[in-house]
Every structure is written in structure tokens, then in C-alpha cells.
Amino acid sequence: MSADPLNRLVQELAKLPGIGERTAARLAFHILRAPASYAQQLAAAITELKARLSECEVCCMLTEGQRCRVCREPRRDATLVMVVATPQDVLAIERTASYSGTYHVLHGLLSPLDGVGPDALRIRALLARCGGGAEASPRPREVILATSPSVEGDATALYLGRLLRPLGVRTTRIASGVPIGGEIEFADGVTLHRAIEDRRELT
Amino acid sequence: MTLPTAVTTAALVSRSVDYGEADRVLTLLTRDVGKVAALARGARRSRRRFGAALDLFVVGRAALRLGRDGRLATLERFDPTDDYGTSIARDVIKLAHGSYLLELARELWPADQREPELFALVVDGLATLASQRPSAGLLRAFELQVLRAVGLVPCLDRCVRCGAAAGNAALSFSVAEGGVVCSPCGPTGWSLSGAAQQALLALRDRPLMDAAGGAPAGVQRELRDLMLLVVQHHLGRRPRALDFLIELTEATAPGLPPAAAGATTPPVEREA
Numbered sequence: 001m002s003a004d005p006l007n008r009l010v011q012e013l014a015k016l017p018g019i020g021e022r023t024a025a026r027l028a029f030h031i032l033r034a035p036a037s038y039a040q041q042l043a044a045a046i047t048e049l050k051a052r053l054s055e056c057e058v059c060c061m062l063t064e065g066q067r068c069r070v071c072r073e074p075r076r077d078a079t080l081v082m083v084v085a086t087p088q089d090v091l092a093i094e095r096t097a098s099y100s101g102t103y104h105v106l107h108g109l110l111s112p113l114d115g116v117g118p119d120a121l122r123i124r125a126l127l128a129r130c131g132g133g134a135e136a137s138p139r140p141r142e143v144i145l146a147t148s149p150s151v152e153g154d155a156t157a158l159y160l161g162r163l164l165r166p167l168g169v170r171t172t173r174i175a176s177g178v179p180i181g182g183e184i185e186f187a188d189g190v191t192l193h194r195a196i197e198d199r200r201e202l203t
Numbered sequence: 204m205t206l207p208t209a210v211t212t213a214a215l216v217s218r219s220v221d222y223g224e225a226d227r228v229l230t231l232l233t234r235d236v237g238k239v240a241a242l243a244r245g246a247r248r249s250r251r252r253f254g255a256a257l258d259l260f261v262v263g264r265a266a267l268r269l270g271r272d273g274r275l276a277t278l279e280r281f282d283p284t285d286d287y288g289t290s291i292a293r294d295v296i297k298l299a300h301g302s303y304l305l306e307l308a309r310e311l312w313p314a315d316q317r318e319p320e321l322f323a324l325v326v327d328g329l330a331t332l333a334s335q336r337p338s339a340g341l342l343r344a345f346e347l348q349v350l351r352a353v354g355l356v357p358c359l360d361r362c363v364r365c366g367a368a369a370g371n372a373a374l375s376f377s378v379a380e381g382g383v384v385c386s387p388c389g390p391t392g393w394s395l396s397g398a399a400q401q402a403l404l405a406l407r408d409r410p411l412m413d414a415a416g417g418a419p420a421g422v423q424r425e426l427r428d429l430m431l432l433v434v435q436h437h438l439g440r441r442p443r444a445l446d447f448l449i450e451l452t453e454a455t456a457p458g459l460p461p462a463a464a465g466a467t468t469p470p471v472e473r474e475a
Contacts, residue, residue, distance in 0.1 A: 018222045110295060112302030112447035113218060113259070119450065151259045154292035188256050190286045 006032065058129070058137045060105045060122040062087050070094075070102055071137070077101045079141040083126065083160060085109050085148065093146070101144070102137075104129065109152040110159060123160070130169045142170040149176035149194065175200075210236055213284070214265035215325065216257055217309040221247060229257065229278065230309060231265060234322040238312045241267060241276040256281045260288035260301055260329055285326070290333035299451055300337040302444035304328045304345055310438050311353050321352040324411075331411045339423045344406040344414035346430045351407065355437055358382030359404050374400055376429060378436045393432065399425045 006028055013024035031039055055061070056068035059081075063069070070076055070090070080101030084090055090103050106121045132139045143164055147153035157173055164171045177195025178187050187195070212235035222228045227246040231239045246257050256263050257278075266280040291301045308325045312318060328345045335341070350356040360369055362385035363377060374397070375389040376382070383400060384391050402418045403426060418426065435441055 018220075110298070110447075112299045112444035113306055115443035115446060117447045117450040151288040151292040151298065154289075155295050155298040158293060159295045188253075188283060190256055190258070190261060190283050190289070193286065193289070 055105075055122075059103045060107065060125055061090055061103060075100070078138050080144070081126075081129070081140040081142070082144040082146050084146050085153065085156075089146065104143075106147075106156070109147060110156045111152050118159070121156075123163070126160070127163060127167070130164055130167050140169055142172060144172050144174060146174045209266070209268050211264055211266045212236055213262065213322070214239075214281070215262045215329075216259055217305045219257065219259070227257065228275065231267075231278075232308060232312065232322055232325060233265065233267075234319050235317060236267070236269065237315060237317050238309065239267060239269070239276050241265075241278040243278040243281075253278075253281050256283040258288050259305065260291050260333075261286050262326055262329070285330070287329040287333040291329070294337070295451060296448070297332055297337050299444060299448035300342065301329060301332050303342065303442060303448060304332065306442050306444045307346065307349055307434065310442075311349055311355070313353060318352065321349065324348055324352055327411050331414075335412075335415060338415035339427060340406065340414040340416055340418070341411060343403070343426050343430055344409055344411055346434060347403065347407040348411070350433070350437070355381075356407065357403075357433060359400060359407065362388055364388040369400065370397075378432050393429055395429065396422070396425060398422050399429070402426060
């Protein structure tokens with residue numbers, strides 16, 4: 001353990017994503033100036049987070065028990081599975097209140113530049129779920145691939161699509177293109193190209 | 204290198220790290236101002252200033268406000284001109300190959316140096332990859348040509364010890380000395396067949412668009428193993444994207460059939 005507690009805290013905070021040394025030092029001084037009870041509550045919250053949260057046995061979302069709130073909810077359609085990259089994506093989709101199926105959280109995207117390969121994601125659990133190998137949930141009738149429309153998100157979706165097709169599960173991809181409320185005149189070329197490529201017939 | 208404060212240059216994103224609430228820190232490879240770390244404010248918002256342009260494998264015109272004394276530059280605008288990402292993202296093997304090309308160029312790019320030849324080579328590599336099946340030939344040619352662009356290409360036609368012209372006979376290769384060693388001076392390090400030496404010479408000078416195929420599978424493996432040693436020697440570590448590629452093409456983990464990695468690509472061409 002370091003002899004300098006302030007420096008030690010700065011070093012630990014600087015390991016957080018998006019936090020550099022200067023921001024870490026600012027946060028550390030804020031904690032130092034705050035009442036001792038705040039520091040204790042913060043430390044307890046972090047300890048509790050690690051002690052109590054684990055991954056849902058069905059969808060790999062973070063949860064306190066064996067199953068997450070969505071997987072426990074009987075009114076949700078357990079045969080409709082939306083695959084997302086992170087738990088934050090689940091929260092964003094839940095905020096829309098427009099989706100009644102369940103989820104599967106990959107905990108990342110395929111990223112060769114960051115050394116994230118298929119084994120680092122929760123792909124095995126998804127395949128077990130879709131192949132009927134998971135006792136905890138029914139076999140899905142449709143899997144919606146809802147990874148971001150970026151190079152890594154698209155590649156992950158296509159990779160999963162190739163794995164899921166032989167299992168006989170209907171596999172779909174969320175739409176992408178010009179945003180609602182956006183103007184075509186101001187859309188960038190890549191987005192417009194994608195919107196034209198993924199056009200659909202009016203019904 | 205003395206630079207103006209504001210500059211507009213051809214550029215592509217080689218790394219993107221989320222920063223703060225909605226920003227990104229990018230490592231840009233540029234034609235006119237070298238490798239630049241730049242802050243793209245608001246790049247993660249849904250109605251973001253940069254549209255879909257700030258993705259890997261997209262080449263565009265970047266308007267930069269350069270930082271002083273090692274501070275981050277600020278990316279003011281990025282207008283895409285060539286999108287290779289859409290094609291590369293359609294095949295995870297292409298993604299692995301493209302990532303390897305970017306990683307190699309980014310890591311070997313000399314600090315604070317303008318490298319227009321290297322920038323053109325990266326764009327050429329991505330364009331080739333977007334239009335063709337991924338191939339071992341493209342990777343080897345790219346490795347050799349990137350090393351040549353930064354002054355690290357191995358000496359392949361003369362013995363690095365005595366300077367004698369290297370014939371078509373069995374040779375050895377010294378990674379530390381940076382090239383082939385003739386029989387009288389050797390043997391040392393890595394045994395190199397005449398066929399592999401000829402293939403390396405050809406790939407060093409061949410346009411990337413014509414680099415696919417050519418050498419038999421045994422020679423391809425020899426080239427791959429040798430070039431991996433050379434690349435690791437100069438990087439000081441194993442390339443991350445290469446491990447990803449090997450995991451996809453060689454690992455047959457239960458539940459992850461290798462066919463998922465790229466069903467249309469023949470096994471030999473899929474080798475790293």
C-alpha cells in the first residue's frame with residue numbers, strides 16, 4: 001500500500017474510463033474536502049456494487065438475484081430477444097417503453113484493435129439460449145440484433161447472424177439511417193448511403 | 204515539425220476512446236500533419252456534430268485546431284470522402300485484417316512526423332481490403348511496405364553482414380540485424396527458403412491491389428511466421444488485432460463454429 005493516500009486515490013481514479021490524471025486529482029480533492037461520511041458512503045457503495053451484483057442467468061444483464069427484473073416479469077415475451085452491447089443499452093431501450101421482449105447483453109463488441117474477440121463476449125450463452133440448450137428460458141422465435149450502427153457494431157451483428165442462422169432462429173437487425181426530425185440536406189454521406197441501402201417498401 | 208494552429212487535411216480514425224459524457228479522443232492518421240490525438244466534442248451524442256463519419260476505416264477531410272506543448276488537438280469538422288468501413292464491417296475477417304493494417308500503421312508511425320507516403324499506403328490498403336477478399340498476400344505486402352515507408356524494411360537481396368548478393372539458395376534471416384544472412388556468414392536465427400525470399404522481394408514492390416495469392420500454402424506460412432517476428436521486434440509486442448484474427452480463424456471453441464468467422468473465405472487466404 002502506498003504511503004501517500006491522496007496519490008493512491010488519484011492513481012485508482014485515473015484507471016476509470018475517460019478519467020485522466022488531472023480529473024482524477026480534482027475528484028480526489030473533492031472527496032478529501034467532503035465530510036468523512038460521504039467518503040464512507042462512496043466506499044460502501046462501490047464495495048456493495050461488487051458484492052451484490054452479478055449477471056442474470058438468462059440474459060447476462062446485471063442483477064442482484066439469479067434473474068434480472070425483465071427476465072422475472074411474466075408479461076414479457078421471452079421468445080423475443082434483443083441483443084445489445086451493454087447494460088446501459090438495456091436501460092436506454094427500457095426508457096422508450098416500446099419493447100416488450102427480453103434482452104441478451106454481450107458486454108462489449110468485437111474489437112480487434114482493443115483485443116476483444118468472441119470469447120470475451122457472452123456469445124456462448126446466447127447460442128445456448130437460442131439452440132434450446134438453456135433450461136432457464138424458452139427457445140426464442142426471433143433475435144433482434146441491436147448493436148450500434150458502427151463498424152464494430154455491424155461486424156458483431158453480422159458475426160452473430162452467421163452463428164444464429166443455422167439454429168433456425170429468425171434474426172433481424174435494428175434499422176438505421178436518417179434520424180427522426182433530421183434533415184436529409186444536413187445528413188452526412190455515410191448515413192445517407194446506409195439509409196438508401198436499407199430502404200424498405202411502403203406497406 | 205512547425206505547424207500552423209488550424210489545419211484541414213485528409214485523415215482517418217485509427218483509434219477512438221470514449222471521454223467524459225459525450226466526447227471522444229481520437230488518434231487520427233493524417234496526410235499533412237502526421238499522427239494526431241484529437242478531442243471530438245459531442246461525438247457520441249445521437250445528433251452528433253460529426254454524423255457517422257468518425258468511425259474506423261472512414262477517410263475524410265479533418266479540420267483540426269492543433270494543440271501546443273503536447274496538448275490534445277480539437278477536431279472541428281470531419282467530412283467523409285471514402286467510406287471503407289461499410290464494406291469491411293460486412294465480414295468479421297475483413298474487420299480483423301483492416302484492424303491489423305490500422306494497428307500496424309498507427310504503432311509504427313514515427314512521432315511528430317508528416318508521412319504522406321505512409322498515409323497513402325494505409326488508404327490504399329483499406330481500399331484494397333474493401334474491394335477484395337482478405338488475403339495473406341495483402342497483409343505481407345502491407346507489412347513490408349509500411350516498414351519500408353518508415354525506414355525499417357528488412358534487407359532481402361543482400362547479406363546484412365558481408366553485403367554479398369543473396370542468391371536463390373537457402374539463407375537465414377536475422378531479425379535483430381534486419382535482413383538475410385548468406386550461407387558463408389550464417390547460419391543464424393531463422394531459416395529462410397529461397398522461395399520465401401523471392402516471395403518477400405516480390406511483395407515488397409507489388410501494388411497492394413495485386414498482392415493476393417501467388418505463393419503456395421507452405422511458403423505463405425513461412426512468410427507469416429517470419430513477418431510476425433519482424434513486426435513484433437519493431438513494435439515491442441504482439442499486435443492485438445493479429446491475436447483476434449488467429450482466434451477467429453484457428454480457435455474451434457465449442458459453440459463457436461469457425462464458419463461464422465467468414466464462410467466465403469478459403470482457409471489458406473484466411474491465414475494471418
